[in-house]
Amino acid sequence: xxxxxxxxxxxxxxxxxxxxxxLFFPLGWLFLTAFKxxxxxxxxxxxFVFEPTLDxxxxxxxxxxxxxxxRNSLITSVVSTVLGLLIAAPAAYSMAxxxxxxTRDILMWMLxxxxxxxVGALVPIxxxxxxxGMLDSLSALIIVFTLSNLPIMVWMLYSNYKDIxxxxxxxxxxxxxxxxxxxxxxxxxxxxxxMASTGLLCLVLSWNEAFWALNxxxxxxxxxxxxxxxxxxxxxxxxxxxxxASLLAIAPIVVFGWFSQKQLVQGLTFxxxx
Amino acid sequence: xxxxxxxxxxxxxxxxxxxxxxxxxIQKGEFIVFVGxxxxxxxxxxxxxxxxxxxxxxxxxxxGADITRLPSGKRDLAMVFQSYALYPHMSVFDNMSxxxxxxxxxxxxxxxxxxxxxxQLNLTAYLQRTPRELSGGQRQRVAIGRAIVRAPKxxxxxxxxxxxxxxxxxxxxxxxxxxxxxxxxxxxYVTHDQVEAMTLADRVVVLKDGLIEQVGSPLxxxxxxxxxxxxxxxxxxxxxxxxxxxxxxxxxxAGGRVPPNGFVGVRxxxxxxxxxxxxxxxGRVDLVEALGxxxxxxxxxxxxxxxxxxxxxxxxxxxxxxxxxxDPNVLHLFNQDGQTLAAQGSPA
Amino acid sequence: xxxLMPRALMAPAxxxxxxxxxxxxxxxxxxxxxxxxxxxxxxxxxxxxxxFHYFVTDPDFWAAVSNTLLLIGSVxxxxxxxxxxxxxxxxxxxxxxxxxxxxxxxxxxVMPTVNALLWKHMMMNPIYGILADVWRAFGAQPVDWxxxxxxxxxxxxxxWQWLPFAVLIFITSxxxLxxxxxxxxxxxxxxxxxxxFYLVIPHLARAVAVVVMIEMIYLxxxxxEIAITTNGGPGNASTNLTYMIFKQSLLNFDVGVxxxxxxxxxxxxxxxxxxxxxxxxxxxx
Numbered sequence: 001x002x003x004x005x006x007x008x009x010x011x012x013x014x015x016x017x018x019x020x021x022x023l024f025f026p027l028g029w030l031f032l033t034a035f036k037x038x039x040x041x042x043x044x045x046x047x048f049v050f051e052p053t054l055d056x057x058x059x060x061x062x063x064x065x066x067x068x069x070x071r072n073s074l075i076t077s078v079v080s081t082v083l084g085l086l087i088a089a090p091a092a093y094s095m096a097x098x099x100x101x102x103t104r105d106i107l108m109w110m111l112x113x114x115x116x117x118x119v120g121a122l123v124p125i126x127x128x129x130x131x132x133g134m135l136d137s138l139s140a141l142i143i144v145f146t147l148s149n150l151p152i153m154v155w156m157l158y159s160n161y162k163d164i165x166x167x168x169x170x171x172x173x174x175x176x177x178x179x180x181x182x183x184x185x186x187x188x189x190x191x192x193x194x195m196a197s198t199g200l201l202c203l204v205l206s207w208n209e210a211f212w213a214l215n216x217x218x219x220x221x222x223x224x225x226x227x228x229x230x231x232x233x234x235x236x237x238x239x240x241x242x243x244x245a246s247l248l249a250i251a252p253i254v255v256f257g258w259f260s261q262k263q264l265v266q267g268l269t270f271x272x273x274x
Numbered sequence: 275x276x277x278x279x280x281x282x283x284x285x286x287x288x289x290x291x292x293x294x295x296x297x298x299x300i301q302k303g304e305f306i307v308f309v310g311x312x313x314x315x316x317x318x319x320x321x322x323x324x325x326x327x328x329x330x331x332x333x334x335x336x337x338g339a340d341i342t343r344l345p346s347g348k349r350d351l352a353m354v355f356q357s358y359a360l361y362p363h364m365s366v367f368d369n370m371s372x373x374x375x376x377x378x379x380x381x382x383x384x385x386x387x388x389x390x391x392x393x394q395l396n397l398t399a400y401l402q403r404t405p406r407e408l409s410g411g412q413r414q415r416v417a418i419g420r421a422i423v424r425a426p427k428x429x430x431x432x433x434x435x436x437x438x439x440x441x442x443x444x445x446x447x448x449x450x451x452x453x454x455x456x457x458x459x460x461x462x463y464v465t466h467d468q469v470e471a472m473t474l475a476d477r478v479v480v481l482k483d484g485l486i487e488q489v490g491s492p493l494x495x496x497x498x499x500x501x502x503x504x505x506x507x508x509x510x511x512x513x514x515x516x517x518x519x520x521x522x523x524x525x526x527x528a529g530g531r532v533p534p535n536g537f538v539g540v541r542x543x544x545x546x547x548x549x550x551x552x553x554x555x556x557g558r559v560d561l562v563e564a565l566g567x568x569x570x571x572x573x574x575x576x577x578x579x580x581x582x583x584x585x586x587x588x589x590x591x592x593x594x595x596x597x598x599x600x601d602p603n604v605l606h607l608f609n610q611d612g613q614t615l616a617a618q619g620s621p622a
Numbered sequence: 623x624x625x626l627m628p629r630a631l632m633a634p635a636x637x638x639x640x641x642x643x644x645x646x647x648x649x650x651x652x653x654x655x656x657x658x659x660x661x662x663x664x665x666x667x668x669x670x671x672x673x674f675h676y677f678v679t680d681p682d683f684w685a686a687v688s689n690t691l692l693l694i695g696s697v698x699x700x701x702x703x704x705x706x707x708x709x710x711x712x713x714x715x716x717x718x719x720x721x722x723x724x725x726x727x728x729x730x731x732v733m734p735t736v737n738a739l740l741w742k743h744m745m746m747n748p749i750y751g752i753l754a755d756v757w758r759a760f761g762a763q764p765v766d767w768x769x770x771x772x773x774x775x776x777x778x779x780x781x782w783q784w785l786p787f788a789v790l791i792f793i794t795s796x797x798x799l800x801x802x803x804x805x806x807x808x809x810x811x812x813x814x815x816x817x818x819f820y821l822v823i824p825h826l827a828r829a830v831a832v833v834v835m836i837e838m839i840y841l842x843x844x845x846x847e848i849a850i851t852t853n854g855g856p857g858n859a860s861t862n863l864t865y866m867i868f869k870q871s872l873l874n875f876d877v878g879v880x881x882x883x884x885x886x887x888x889x890x891x892x893x894x895x896x897x898x899x900x901x902x903x904x905x906x907x
Contacts, residue, residue, distance in 0.1 A: 013716040019708055020725040023785065027728055029752060030740055042750040045759075091635035098628035106636065108899055113643045115895035117843045119864040120888040121642075123871045123880050124649035127660075147642040154635055167359035170326050171420075175373035176347035185372075189363045210734040210846035215872060228735040229850050239743055239750075246736040257731035258724050265794050268787070269832050 027254075033243035041240040056244035066245065069227040073249075076138055076223060077206040080145035081199050084153045087146070089195070092157035093187070097169075107158065114151040118211045129216055138221045141213065145206040152205075153198050156267045160194030161187065197263035200256055204264075207253050224249040277302040277460055278323075278428060283332035285315075285322055285484075292318050294484040296332075300462070305454050308464045309471040310481035311507070316464045317432055319481070323462065324353050324430050337427060347376075352421035353430040356437065358413045360405040360420075366392075367401040370420045391422045394453070411442050418450075422457070431463040435470065447473065468508055472496070480504050502612035505539050511570060513539045513606070514580040521578055523555050527602050531615065539606035542583035546599040547571050549590060554599035559590050573598055650888070653881035660875035673882035677870075680879075685858040686866040689773055693780065693862055694841045698834055700781040705788030705833070706826065712789075713796050723793070730786035734846035741779045742768060742851045772852040772860035779847050784840075788833050795829035796822075828901070835898040842891055863887050 021028075033041050035052035060066050095103045125144065126135075134140040164187060172182045210225045217226055228249055231242045257264070276299035285293035293315050300306050308316040321327045323334065325346035334342045341349050352373075360369050367388055374384045392398045395415040405413055414434060421429055434450075435443045451474055454461055465471060471478050472492040480487040480495065480503075488500040492508075499505035499513075506512040516539070518525045518532045525532050532538055548554060557575035564587065571582045571590060575598060582598065590596065607615040654673050656666040677683060712722060732740075745752050746767035754764035767775040799822065807817050845864050848854055854861035854869065861869070867887065871880030 009716065012711060012714065013718075016708075016711045016716060016722050017718065019711065020722040023782070024725040024728055026740055026745055026752075026782070027732065029744055030736075033744060044750060044755065046752060046755050087634045087638065090631035094628040094631035098631075100628070104903070106632070108903055110635070110639055111902060112895055112899055113639050115839050115891060115898065116643070117839070117864070117887050117891045119843055119845070119867050120650065120884045120891070121646035122868065123653060123877050123884060124646040126871065127649065127653075127877065128645075130660075147638060150635060150639055150642075165357065165359065167355045167357050168361060170346075171353070171355060171359040171361070172372070173326065173346045174324060174351065174353050175420075175424075176376045178347070181376060186361060204731060208731070208733045211843060214735075214846060214849065215868070225733050225735045225846070228733065228739060229846070231739060242739060242743065246733075246740065250732050250736050253733070254728050254731045257727065261723075261727060261790060262794075265790055269791060269836060 030243050030246055033240055034247045036240050036243075038238070038240045041243070056240045057248070059241050060245045060248065063241075066227065066248070069222055069224050070248070072138060072141075072221055073207055073223040073225070076141045076145055077203050080142045080149065080206050081202040083142065083146045084149050084202055085157075085195065085199060088150055088153035088157055088198075092154050092161055093183070095154075096158050096161035107155070110151045110154055114148070118148070122211075122215060125212075126215065136217050136219065136221045140216050141221060141223070144212045144216070145209060148209075148212075149202045149205055152267050153202055156198040156201065156263065157191075157194065159266060160191050160198070163194075164190050197260055198267070200260045201263050201267045204253050204256055204260070276300055277304075277337060278462075279333075279335040280323070281333040281335070283319070283322060283329055283334065285318055285327065285330045292484050293322065293330075296481075296484075296486055298479065298486070298489065300460065302460055303458050305461045305463065305474055305476045307471040307475035307478050308462065308481060309466065309468055309478055309507075310487075312466065313483075314481040315484040316466075316481050320353075320430055320432055320462060320464045323428075324351055325349050350427045351430055352424045352426040352428075353432065354417045354421050354434050356433040358405075358417040358437075360413055360416055362405050365402050365404055366397060366408070366416050366419075369405070369416055370423050373420070373424050387423050387425075388419075391419045394422070394456075395419050410438055411446065414438065414446060418453070422453075425459075427460065429459050429461040431461065433465055434463075435465070435467070450474065468510065472508070478508075480507060498614075499539075499606065500614055502537060502539070502608050502614075505606055505608070505614070509541060511542055511581050511583070513541050514545070515539050515608075516578055516580065521555075521576055523576075524600060527600055528605055528607055529602075532607050533609050535610035536615075537608040537612075539608060540580075540600055540604060542570065542581045544601045544604040545573075545580060545582035546601070547573060547582045547584070547588075547590070548597045548599060549594065551595060551597055554597035557596055557598050559592055559594045559596055561592060562588060562590060564588075571596075647888075650881045650884050653877050654885055656878055658877040660871075660877055666878075669878060673878040676879050677882045677886070680866070682858040682861055682866050682869075686861050686863050689858075689860060690842065690862040690864075692773060693777055693844060694838055696777045697781045697784060697841055698837050700777075701785050701788040701837065702830060702833065704785055705792050706830075708785075708789045709792030709796055710822075712793060726789055727786040729782050730784070730790070732783065734783070735850060737779055737783050738847040738850040741775070741782070746775060768852055769856065772856060776844070776847050776852065776860050779851070780841065780844055784837060787837075791829050791833050792826060795826055799825050831901060832898070835894055835901070838894045839891055839898070842887060863890075 029046075032048070034056055035054070036047065036050055037053060037055070040047050040050050095107060129135045129137075129140045168186060168190075169182055172186045177185065207223075208225065209223075210229075213223045213225045214229060217223070222230075228242070228246055231238060231245065278300040280296050280298040283293055283296045284291070296319060308319060310316050318327065322329050325341075325344065329342055332342070333340060336349065336351075361372065364372065370388045370391060371384045374387065388401070389398070392401055395418060397412070397415055397419055400408060400412060400416075405416065408416065414437075417434070431450075435446055438446060447470055454474075463470070463474060475492055477489060478492055478495055479489050482503055488495060488504045490498075495504060495508045499508065502515060506515060515537050516524050518534060518536045518538060521538070524538050528538055546554070555575055557573040557580075559571060560574045560579055561572040563570040563572075567585075569584050569586065569588050571584070571588060573580050573582060573596060580598065609615060653666075655669060655671075657669040657672070658666040708726060712719060712726070729737075743751065748754050748764045748766040751764075753767070757764040765771070767778075803821060804817060807821055812820065843864050844862060845868065848860055848862060848865045849868070852860040854865045858866075863883065864887065867880050867883040870876050870883060
């Protein structure tokens with residue numbers, strides 16, 4: 001509705017800001033609480049003005065071997081993303097540039113594997129992991145993360161490759177480029193952005209993954225998701241520390257998310273919404 | 275021996291036969307234009323020559339060698355694409371030197387060739403820019419420069435001017451013409467615009483439905499079209515095609531040599547409109563188009579509309595009664611299948 | 623060489639995904655027909671349809687089904703309605719629009735476990751939580767959310783997380799709405815409300831369909847929020863299908879029954895997936 005009158009415009013601005021602040025409030029509150037003392041955290045009425053402290057962050061580091069869990073999250077996310085890219089990129093490349101009659105069906109089938117609920121595979125995967133002695137191991141998580149995200153990665157890379165105008169590749173062919181040269185000098189530079197955002201999305205999904213992390217791990221291979229979960233048993237006052245730990249766990253991903261909105265839409269809806 | 279030979283080339287995509295048998299001999303240094311309506315196969319034919327699509331059957335010979343199965347990169351051909359197809363992540367210089375780099379030409383030589391081509395195309399100032407920073411016309415020239423630098427055996431142009439606005443199109447057309455005169459390279463140029471065909475070509479190949487309708491110099495095609503299709507495709511506005519049945523008065527002019535279901539063709543400049551009755555065939559003015567340099571008068575004669583062209587301005591208005599005088603020396607006669615019968619008195 | 627290569631390139635992805643699909647499915651199928659308890663490994667005698675029977679007659683079963691439907695239905699309703707409204711609100715430029723968008727989408731990127739604990743303690747705690755403060759500010763008695771309204775609490779948490787997703791999808795969809803179409807309607811005399819119902823809603827229909835289906839698929843698997851806050855309780859008040867299966871498999875260690883349950887979930891998801899695939903398929907060239 002362009003050419004809005006002044007009143008409507010103001011209403012819109014106020015309404016939008018109100019909704020945004022309301023929706024964001026819990027996160028903002030989490031942020032604030034992380035810098036409070038435990039007493040300040042449970043203060044009634046809620047404190048918005050206070051002396052900030054960094055004690056919680058150092059506490060978190062010391063007490064619960066935070067670094068170990070963070071390391072696990074990092075390793076599982078990064079390795080599964082890299083592994084996923086290595087498997088997905090060739091497949092997407094093949095489907096985009098060497099299309100056959102079955103290409104579409106194969107792509108759809110891949111997407112459909114993503115639509116099966118994780119709980120459907122919980123029992124078998126658990127049993128398998130147990131049999132292979134891989135319970136509470138990073139490898140099990142990495143494998144599961146990679147496979148869970150593979151369809152999305154293939155799809156996103158496929159779209160990305162398809163966006164390259166075919167004439168540019170034909171021009172390269174006329175210029176005498178072999179298939180490998182074409183890939184190295186034309187396709188790759190042009191798809192770096194797409195690969196980055198695909199990787200980013202995967203990183204986000206793996207980092208936040210809770211279902212498998214909670215069920216397949218305990219003390220050794222736990223990720224940040226499980227660490228936070230373990231804060232749930234009451235051990236006296238712990239809200240400020242919980243907030244600090246949570247903030248550390250979610251901050252990088254939320255920021256990543258701010259930068260990858262578009263890719264998110266494409267990836268999660270498989271491009272069904274333009 | 276012809277430089278580039280197409281021997282009974284066909285192309286099918288599954289059950290769809292796009293090119294149904296094309297034979298063509300092209301001499302070295304010729305500027306050949308493929309022209310025809312959408313879907314006639316002209317771009318496909320160009321892509322077959324380029325090697326971007328495999329030939330279904332037939333043979334393609336270049337400079338004595340059979341290149342039918344050779345991959346594009348080895349044919350020594352350069353193509354200018356309709357959408358320019360520049361490498362977006364490379365500078366103009368890198369775009370133009372890519373092929374040479376792949377061919378392992380020494381750096382100094384690459385630099386020399388690129389700089390010379392850039393000079394010819396007024397691109398020297400833009401060598402370090404990326405395509406994103408260039409205008410449409412400049413990108414077009416880079417695409418041409420990319421081809422020139424390779425000094426290929428044949429240049430292929432796929433509707434290079436379609437994406438330019440009218441003014442730029444005219445200028446670039448002239449530049450391409452001059453470039454050809456300067457380089458003397460064999461060129462195949464695809465377009466749907468017959469003005470480009472007429473002005474640029476040494477010879478024009480008119481295509482329809484995957485077959486060649488006629489090959490000849492532009493003026494040959496204009497003056498001696500082999501059939502109705504070519505007659506009406508070449509020339510703007512198109513030749514008036516008068517059915518012999520409907521216009522007995524006109525047929526009489528042709529001296530009875532037109533078969534009953536045939537057609538009499540006469541170009542707009544072959545008609546002269548006289549106000550009032552008395553001279554020529556009576557009719558009524560349907561529409562007047564004043565272009566400034568020419569005037570086109572649409573006249574309704576016994577139910578058939580004809581278009582006349584004259585240099586002078588006119589005071590005629592819609593509905594005026596006029597007489598249309600037809601020059602009997604410039605009639606083209608066609609039988610019912612559209613084939614040209616021996617024309618009467620075509621200019622020498 | 624060119625014949626073989628496309629297949630070789632696709633092989634790793636196709637093979638691994640195939641195994642990922644077939645192996646769990648086959649095992650689940652097998653387990654659902656045998657008696658298998660993880661505490662007593664070794665013996666798995668054939669059990670016919672005992673497991674299915676047991677699962678369906680479990681006192682938790684119908685509660686789990688209805689909770690699952692309620693959960694999915696409520697979250698979808700909330701995210702759809704508010705998602706469309708918010709997307710419309712943000713569709714035109716206004717000062718600070720970029721920041722507003724960033725604020726609106728943030729909850730989606732929060733780990734489910736953080737989400738759960740954030741709400742359980744900081745928001746919903748009946749004494750120290752923010753909601754308690756708000757209730758008191760209005761002179762009312764604070765609500766003990768997790769104890770008195772467990773399912774609703776979970777619904778709130780999950781909606782908070784998924785609303786940004788819906789908003790983002792609808793924003794994207796609205797951006798592709800043809801401006802000229804709207805202008806033509808204005809010239810034809812259509813009011814804002816009429817334009818909304820005749821042009822905007824139909825355009826959003828597809829986005830709505832996609833949001834509904836994707837949410838259905840993901841919401842079926844809501845787990846962390848329940849496991850960490852209410853443990854499915856009190857009783858089975860907030861147990862959904864997923865949690866029930868989890869209970870059977872990893873708390874009761876009854877793999878057979880859990881597998882039977884899992885098959886239910888898979889079939890449910892399959893039905894939705896078929897429709898979703900069709901929509902996606904129409905989009906692929």
